[in-house]
Amino acid sequence: MARIIESTKGGTAFQRLLGHNEGILERWTKLGDMLEREGRLSSHLKEQVRRTLAQENGCEYCKAKGKPDPYTFNEKISVAVGFAEVFNKQKGNIPDSIFGVLSQHFTDEEISELIAYISFATASQYYGALMKLQAN
Template sequence: MARIKESNFGDTSFQRLLGHNLEVMQGWCYLGNVLEKEGLLSAKLKEQVRRTLAQKNGCEYCKAKGKPELSRFDEKTSIAVAFTEVFLKQKGEISDSSFRILREYMTEGEISELCAFISFTTASQYFGAMMKLEPVRNQQ
């Protein structure tokens, strides 16, 4: 059970926890939708990054959506997930050499989008962890 009661606003448990402040919920959802969709990076790549982050960021709700699917990795996804693993270990102390590797496979725009996606997703997962947001259990 989450640490606070869900509001009456939002479509998901996560949104209803944010829904106590509609402006925050709406802004958060808008940015999440922008970052998750196809952009300079594919939505499929970003989903594998999200799954990688979920395994370490402490949100059970996010973990329940699955582990990274190695069979779906192409070269760019492998590089993005490896960078995500570096982020998880080093947080803001990522070396220039990690960015040099990214530049071999991604444009400046793609690197910016990847870092924004990692940062926003981590914040979302931390919020879920702080609130003890649990996965929805199938009821039979």
């Protein structure tokens, strides 16, 4: 059970916790929708990154959507997932050499999108963990 009672606003348990603050719910959901859709990076790549982050970020709700699926990885997904693993271990203290690896596989625009996505997904997962949001 979550630490607070779910509101009546929102389509998921996560959104109903945010729904106590409609402005936050609306903007968080819009940003999440924008970051999750196809952009410079594929939705599939981002989902594999999200799943990787979820394994360490303490949100049972987020982990319930599954582990990364390495059988669907290509080279870019492997590098992005590897970066997400380093991010989880280093908590933002990423050496320049790791960014050098990213630069070999991604454009600056793609790196910007990847870092924005990782930051947002991590914040969402921390929120779920802090609220003790459980999988259904």
